[in-house]
Amino acid sequence: MTSTTDLRKTVESFWAAAEGRDWAAFAETLAEDVVYELPQTRERILGRQRYVEFNREYPGDWHARIERIVAEPGQVVSWTHVTVGVEEMHAISFFTGDEEGRIATVTDFWPEPYEPPAGREHLVERY
Numbered sequence: 001m002t003s004t005t006d007l008r009k010t011v012e013s014f015w016a017a018a019e020g021r022d023w024a025a026f027a028e029t030l031a032e033d034v035v036y037e038l039p040q041t042r043e044r045i046l047g048r049q050r051y052v053e054f055n056r057e058y059p060g061d062w063h064a065r066i067e068r069i070v071a072e073p074g075q076v077v078s079w080t081h082v083t084v085g086v087e088e089m090h091a092i093s094f095f096t097g098d099e100e101g102r103i104a105t106v107t108d109f110w111p112e113p114y115e116p117p118a119g120r121e122h123l124v125e126r127y
Contacts, residue, residue, distance in 0.1 A: 008071040060084040
């Protein structure tokens with residue numbers, strides 16, 4: 001099992017390489033048989049080459065900034081702030097590692113912002 005520190009560093013390198021469009025370095029963070037899943041769209045990508053191409057070909061001038069990383073043995077969660085042009089969004093990504101310290105699985109959740117339901121204004125403040 002990958003140590004907490006090693007997998008955290010791998011995930012940090014993953015995001016830095018993605019932001020820098022360094023696709024060779026990005027690929028080095030991934031296991032050959034990496035599995036990428038998007039539960040909201042029910043999409044899955046199998047394998048390093050396809051996952052690198054998916055990110056390389058993704059439309060728009062997107063940028064990702066790490067907001068927070070939480071790590072424990074064998075798994076890491078990252079919260080990222082992503083921009084594509086003027087659009088801003090947040091993503092939560094779950095990573096698992098393999099024995100070699102590479103990323104074995106990535107599961108992304110891309111929540112859509114929405115207006116809160118009426119009737120709780122007296123309990124909350126908006127930010």
